[in-house]
Every structure is written in C-alpha cells, then in structure tokens.
Amino acid sequence: MLRLENICFAPVDNKDKEILNDVSLKFEKGKIYVITGPNGSGKSTLVKVIMGINNATSGKIFLDDKEITNLPINERANLGISYAFQQPVTFKGLKVRDLLDIASNKKNDFNALCDYLSEVGLCAKEYINRPLDDKLSGGELKRIELALVLARGREINIFDEPEAGIDLWSFDNLTNIFKNMKDSTNIIVSHQTKILEIADYVILLKNGKVEKIGSYSEVKPYIENTTCGRLRGKDGQN
Ligand SMILES: Nc1ncnc2c1ncn2[C@@H]1O[C@H](COP(=O)(O)OP(=O)(O)O)[C@@H](O)[C@H]1O
Numbered sequence: 001m002l003r004l005e006n007i008c009f010a011p012v013d014n015k016d017k018e019i020l021n022d023v024s025l026k027f028e029k030g031k032i033y034v035i036t037g038p039n040g041s042g043k044s045t046l047v048k049v050i051m052g053i054n055n056a057t058s059g060k061i062f063l064d065d066k067e068i069t070n071l072p073i074n075e076r077a078n079l080g081i082s083y084a085f086q087q088p089v090t091f092k093g094l095k096v097r098d099l100l101d102i103a104s105n106k107k108n109d110f111n112a113l114c115d116y117l118s119e120v121g122l123c124a125k126e127y128i129n130r131p132l133d134d135k136l137s138g139g140e141l142k143r144i145e146l147a148l149v150l151a152r153g154r155e156i157n158i159f160d161e162p163e164a165g166i167d168l169w170s171f172d173n174l175t176n177i178f179k180n181m182k183d184s185t186n187i188i189v190s191h192q193t194k195i196l197e198i199a200d201y202v203i204l205l206k207n208g209k210v211e212k213i214g215s216y217s218e219v220k221p222y223i224e225n226t227t228c229g230r231l232r233g234k235d236g237q238n
Pocket residue numbers: 011014017019037038039040041042043044045046
C-alpha cells in the first residue's frame with residue numbers, strides 16, 4: 001500500500017504558493033484511483049510528488065511501511081513505482097523494441113513485444129523497429145508510453161492524462177488496459193467520464209486539497225459543482 005501523510009508542496013522559489021495543502025491518501029493494491037479536478041488544482045504536482053519528480057515540502061510518503069519521502073526517482077522506481085508522462089518523451093536513436101527491452105529489463109522475443117504493443121492497439125510488425133522520434137504522432141507516442149508501462153510490470157503505475165492525444169482510439173481500449181492491470185495499483189489523472197467510471201475511487205482535488213474521495217457516483221455531484229469542473233465527453237471534445 002502507498003500512503004501519503006499530510007503532504008504539502010510549494011515551489012522552492014516561491015514558498016508562499018502552496019500548490020498541495022495537507023494531502024493525506026491511501027492507495028491499495030489492485031485498485032484504480034482516478035484523480036480529477038479543475039486545471040491548476042495540483043493533480044500533476046501530486047503525482048510528481050509520489051514519483052519523486054517534485055519533493056514534498058512537508059509530510060511523509062510510505063510504500064508498504066517503508067518511508068520513501070526522501071528517496072530519489074530511480075530508487076522509487078526500483079521499489080515498484082512507474083510514471084507515464086503527460087507529454088511522452090522521445091529518445092533519439094532508440095527503437096521501440098529497445099525501449100520495451102529496457103522497460104522490461106530483458107530481451108523480448110517477437111511474441112512478447114507483440115503482446116505489449118497489441119494491448120495498446122499497435123501492430124508490432126509495423127512498430128518494433130520504428131525509431132522513437134518526432135515522426136511518430138502524439139497518439140502513437142502515447143500508446144508506446146503505455147506499452148512501456150505494461151512492459152515495466154511495476155506494482156504502482158501513475159498515468160497523467162493518458163487520454164491526451166489518443167482521441168481517434170476508442171476509449172474502451174484505454175479503459176480495458178487499466179482494467180486488465182489487476183495486480184497493480186493504478187493512479188490515473190483524468191477528466192474523462194469513461195475513465196472516471198472505471199475508478200474504484202475518485203479523488204477530487206481543488207486548490208491543492210482533497211475535496212472529496214469516493215466512488216464516481218459519490219463524487220460526481222461535487223465535480224459538477226466545481227468551477228471549471230466540467231466533464232469531458234466520450235470523444236474528449238469539450
Ligand atoms: N514548480 C512550480 N513553480 C510554480 N508554480 C507551479 C510549479 N508547478 C506547478 N505550479 C502551479 O501549480 C498549480 C498546479 O499545477 P498542476 O499540478 O500542474 O495542476 P493540474 O495538473 O491540476 O492542472 C498551477 O497553478 C501551476 O501553474
């Protein structure tokens with residue numbers, strides 16, 4: 001279990017700007033948590049604090065009772081936390097298959113590579129030898145990023161707005177990926193109704209504080225009452 005206790009975060013160069021304010025949360029194994037809330041409410045900051053990309057100003061983080069508050073990103077990764085970026089990163093000179101091998105820490109045969117890629121709706125034959133560069137579309141990069149998370153097979157997976165850029169791909173495929181990852185804890189930042197619907201728990205953030213936590217039906221009225229908290233439709237258009 002991952003546990004946050006009284007987490008606060010303010011930027012180093014602006015200590016008065018509290019972006020996260022006394023956030024305490026528990027994330028249990030095998031559950032899907034969807035963090036939602038208005039733009040600027042602190043969602044990305046919160047998941048970056050979990051991964052160690054941002055360091056909490058105060059408060060504590062525990063993973064299975066081991067305190068990880070001051071551990072760097074790579075040590076948290078070794079303990080089983082994985083993070084998929086909101087904007088996928090490109091790696092010059094590396095092919096998709098190289099990254100999948102690095103992510104899974106082994107040399108994969110074609111069938112194994114095919115499994116990871118078909119899960120995210122990509123045809124392995126077409127993609128395994130593609131270089132990871134700006135010739136790939138945002139949607140393709142995003143799916144590759146998701147395939148890398150699957151290949152890592154970590155215990156806790158963090159996704160920041162995984163739906164961004166994959167509007168042409170059916171949301172059912174995306175939600176199925178999360179539903180199939182039953183052995184891990186998935187923490188997903190999203191505004192999408194379809195993703196909120198598969199959550200075991202929805203966490204509503206507002207002004208850096210947890211406004212409400214519960215099932216989607218419990219939290220939904222609070223989302224609707226939040227300024228700018230308008231839910232996006234099926235195709236992410238509005
Ligand atoms: N390092 C930083 N320095 C100053 N302001 C920041 C920093 N990181 C985030 N912010 C601000 O904190 C607020 C929350 O940001 P963020 O967590 O990205 O929001 P969300 O993901 O919910 O849209 C925003 O107003 C953002 O501009």
